Amino acid sequence: MxxxxxxxxxxxxxxxxxxxxxxxxxxxxxxxxxxxxxxxxxxxxxxxxxxxxxxxxxxxxxxxxxxxxxxxxxxxxxxxxxxxxxxxxxxxxxxxxxxxxxxxxxxxxxxxxxxxxxxxxxxxxxxxxxxxxxxxxxxxxxxxxxxxxxxxxxxxxxxxxxxxxxxxxxxxxxxxxxxxxxxxKDNQSLFGDEVSPLLSQYIKEKEVLLFDQNNLTNLFFLPSPKVRRQGEVVQKLTHMIGNNVRLYDMVLQFLRTLFLRTRNVHYCTLRAELLMALHETEVQEITNVDPCHKFTWCVDACIRERTVDVKRSREIQAFLDGIKSGQEQVLGDLSMILCDPYAVHFLATSSLKILHNLVATEGLPRDHHILLLLLRMLALGLSAWQMIDTQEFREPRLDSQVVTKFLPALMSLVVDDQVRSLNAKLPNDERESALTIIEHSGPPPDAFQAYISESSV
Structure with a gap:
């Protein structure tokens, strides 16, 4: 034969x-x-x-x-x-x-x-x-x-x-x-022709899901990270890359370029999902050389479990503090991963949960180490586009007054809402009720309004 x-x-x-x-x-x-x-x-x-x-x-x-x-x-x-x-x-x-x-x-x-x-x-x-x-x-x-x-x-x-x-x-x-x-691997334009339709398809799918007016419930943030990674585009890209580091680097460069050109944060989502899809298929040739792997893995686990425990907060803190001189460029990729809408949503909602807990326990934001870490991560994620555009890879400093003035002002609004809600459930006493409503009503504090307009965090 x-x-x-x-x-x-x-x-x-x-x-x-x-x-x-x-x-x-x-x-x-x-x-x-x-x-x-x-x-x-x-x-x-x-x-x-x-x-x-x-x-x-x-x-x-x-x-x-x-x-x-x-x-x-x-x-x-x-x-x-x-x-x-x-x-x-x-x-x-x-x-x-x-x-x-x-x-x-x-x-x-x-x-x-x-x-x-x-x-x-x-x-x-x-x-x-x-x-x-x-x-x-x-x-x-x-x-x-x-x-x-x-x-x-x-x-x-x-x-x-x-x-x-x-x-x-x-x-x-x-x-x-x-x-x-x-x-x-030796023909970037040919590979770009293959990848480009998939990237366009991914962005279109995300925007349809996000802006679907026929959906009365918000389904955008509902799927878990693991479910989202099973999407057609992520799986196709994972298959196309295989264990080839050069192709993986090309895709990341495409995502950075498109994010810089369009400011579309869904490219940041794809950056994180692609790395974690390769992690799940145990493509160690790539995950071992991507400096963002461990950090992305920790963030992904937090989003999946919808909480940041002490152990993971220490791992994330150690990673951010451990970036040495000459390695600052990794901040560009880290900021893209944290600019992912799912990451921003998680960081913001987790911070609000902590604030509600601080209201209940009469604690101060500046004393809560996990809250400070979440705000640090949020600031890094929101600076992603500017960092990649200017090529100045420095972690943005979080304004201390966000913690000492803005968050306490936000907590006071939470207290006002709780007092008014509790007062509505009590028996009517016109004079006492009027005093309570007067004390816990009115415009938001000046610090709150100022930082809402000035600070992205």
Whole structure:
């Protein structure tokens, strides 16, 4: 069972079908890339051009076809007496040869698959030899799966083959993603053409979900991080990247550029979701080299559990405090991860929960270490666009008066709401009720109004 036998059967199939075969481009036999013709002639098998010449130069076309079939048919003496039996049953020679060719091809594909499961240099040597002998027939559709299967199981495909594939859209589209990755890593524009529609689809899906007027309930923040990562776009990007660090870096650069150009914070969401999707599939070649991995993992766990416990707050604090001189550029990626709307929503709602708790316990915001960390993270996330735009990677200083003046003012408003609510439930006492409403009504404190307009936090 060999590719040559399959090719021979394919040649006879062409003769049985019409006595003529089409031609298409290629490369030389010595280089292992297709030349002009179908590739059969390069293998030493008479193909379409040979048959065409025989038919135009002969006196009896039927005799020429019969001779071609005898010379290039399946070289099995015991089979020839059976051919008239197929004719009696109305089985066309074309159908018979196609079935034989498909059986040979499927058998060869199975053997290639088994070989691909093995490890070591011997495997690659055999696959490279097979690719060198088979690539010249890559333009024959019936035999193309064999060539594609060989390349799929090779750890590295030679550049000479990749150049042929990337120039032919049909061949490129038929390549497995494993092979395409080798083309993409050295061709950023080609990879960008593949990724761009997925990024546009992702942004559109997020905006439809966020601005859906027919939805009376807010479903945008409802799905857990793990559920969101199962989305089509995230899964496709994860598959396209595989364990290739270069492709991962390209995607991150696309996201930074688009975020900078559009200010669309959904690109920040995709930045975080992509890293965590690779974490879940245990692509350690990438997660081990991304300096944001541990930080993103901690933040993701907090969002998933909807709380920040003492242990995780210490891990996040240690990470932010541990950024050394010369490593400040990582702040750009950290700020994008914290600019994710899901992260901002979590940080803001968690801060409000802590404030309500402080009201109940009569505590002060400045004494609550987790609240101060959440505000620090919020300030870093809200500065993401400016930091990437200016390329000045410095953590923004949180205005101390946000903690000493704005938050106490906000807490006073919470107390006013609680007092009015409690007063409404008590028996009517006009004078006492009027005094309570007067004491806990009126405009918000000046500090509250000032910081609402001045501070993004």
């Amino acid at each position: 060999s590719l040559r036998n399959a090719s021979s059967a394919n040649a006879t199939t062409s003769a049985a079908a019409s006595g003529n075969a089409g031609t298409s481009g290629g490369a030389s036999a010595t280089a292992g890339t297709p030349t002009t013709g179908t590739g059969l002639e390069v293998l030493g098998i008479p193909g379409g051009s040979f048959l065409q010449e025989a038919l135009t130069s002969c006196s009896d076309p039927l005799q020429a076809i019969e001779e071609f079939q005898l010379e290039n048919g399946i070289l099995l003496p015991s089979l020839r007496p059976m051919m008239p039996l197929l004719d009696l049953h109305g089985v066309k020679r074309l159908d018979f040869h196609i079935s034989v060719m498909e059986a040979l091809r499927d058998n060869l594909l199975a053997q290639i698959s088994e070989l691909g499961k093995k490890e070591g240099k011997e495997k690659d040597k055999k696959l490279k030899d097979l690719l060198n002998k088979s690539f010249m027939v890559v333009k024959i559709k019936a035999l193309r799966p064999v060539v594609m299967a060989v390349m799929k199981h090779l750890s590295h495909v030679d550049e000479k083959y990749l150049k042929v594939l990337v120039k032919d859209k049909e061949l490129y589209d038929d390549c497995d993603t494993v092979v395409k990755r080798q083309m993409w």
